[in-house]
Amino acid sequence: MAKEGFSTLPDVGTRQAWLVMLKSEYRRLGGGSKYDDDPESRYSWDSTVANHLQVKAGDIVLLWNESGSLGASVIEKIAIGKAIKRRGRCVNDQCRSVNYEPRKTIRPVFRCYDCESLFDDPIFEDVDVTTFRSSHGQAWVDLSGQFTAAELRALCVKPKSQNSFRALRWDAVRALAADEMGGDVFGALDATTRQIQGGHVVRPTRVRRGQKDFRQQLLSKYNNRCAFTGTLPPAVLDACHLYSFAKVGKHHEHGGVLLRRDLHTLFDRGHIAVDHDGRIDVSEEYRRYPAYEGIHGQLLTITTTPEQRGWFELHWAEHRKSTAL
Structure with a gap:
């Protein structure tokens, strides 16, 4: 593993919002590598993920699963490292896609999302990747059940995108939240962004028993x-x-x-x-x-x-x- 580094902060005008799929719910993972994501505080990805270099400290992340929204926060920092990733591919020589998904009740176990081939054993390979891990616990706003999956897709810049990171129209998100929840629920995100850009980052208080x-x-x-x-x-x-x-x-x-x-x-x-x-x-x-x-x-x-x-x-x-x- 290479020495860990950290990304730098963007200018105010370049702050981006992302819809981020929780990987424990995301079926098309391309093989064996797993992550220890905690949606309220951290999220991991690597250089095989689309938009991996566009995500910056200071960006907004709205995490979701296949049912709907989980919550939103601001990335305080991103730890950067190196790793070897074990990645699976479709067995079809003309395809070799990493977008395959497990079938829960029938065999063969896997179905390729791109070419629809069926197979039990993917073709695995080891690839060198750059790893990224966000810290975003300070400003977490719980949005469990507030937005449906369909609503979230409609708020994306490209609604039909299948990427783990999808650019969001943040003004539209805020407007919908104001209509459905009343008031501005994202004030803590704005305050945290100002803290980060001012050079002050403080840690969240973790939940205790009871x-x-x-x-x-x-x-x-x-x-x-x-x-x-x-x-x-x-x-x-x-x-x-x-x-x-x-x-x-x-x-x-x-x-x-x-x-x-x-x-x-x-x-x-x-x-x-x-x-x-x-x-x-x-x-x-x-x-x-x-x-x-x-x-x-x-x-x-x-x-x-x-x-x-x-x-x-x-x-x-x-x-x-x-x-x-």
């Missing part, structure tokens, strides 16, 4: 209201602990609020805190970004309990030591 129920309780309690910015679509809201869950190990009844995903990450990192008056304090380095400068000094959008105010004060003391209460 987090799903904890989040559902907060969604019901606060009626989908982000504590920093107000009401938003549920897809962009995280359940934020006001304390270190890793240290405490349990979900306290009054120990959480809803935050937009990027704000949750910045709160966990101490770049955003709440003072004793219930006003939001954004660190100076992040006030350079309009998305965050606009909430600096604003009051919380929710009414807090004494327990929550206590957690906010402890967080303030930890991350604003020079002016701690």
Whole structure:
């Protein structure tokens, strides 16, 4: 394996959106190589894939399977390496396509998508490839079941494309999302893009045991209201602990609020805190970004309990030591 490298960021005007097929659902893989994709955080491909060089850090990815949408995010970085890929081909000498698919109940096992030949054993070859692996967990917006496969294909620049990466008409995606889900559900993607282009990349907070129920309780309690910015679509809201869950190990009844995903990450990192008056304090380095400068000094959008105010004060003391209460 060659030394791993990283792609560079594109200019704002060249940002691209891609519809990306989850390979665990994609049948025509051309043989034996498998991937450990996690749609919420990473996606792998190689130099045999169409558009492999066009995908850049800063691009938007909307992942889907054969049923419909899974979610969308922004590529923070792409790790680049080298590997040997075992690839299968059709047995027909006049075809040799890698586009064959398994048949679940009948033999022969495989059917070639291009020439319709039937066979049990593909012809395998080992090829040198460049590998690519995205990191895109920070801005993940859950779109499970929001768009059908037919809707997603219609949003592609080339609706009849069969590629794993298909160029998307992003303005059309946003318009459809606004119609079907209400409001702008992709604000976290825009904020993350500005962070990346400004040279600041922060890591997502991973889901803990019981987090799903904890989040559902907060969604019901606060009626989908982000504590920093107000009401938003549920897809962009995280359940934020006001304390270190890793240290405490349990979900306290009054120990959480809803935050937009990027704000949750910045709160966990101490770049955003709440003072004793219930006003939001954004660190100076992040006030350079309009998305965050606009909430600096604003009051919380929710009414807090004494327990929550206590957690906010402890967080303030930890991350604003020079002016701690």
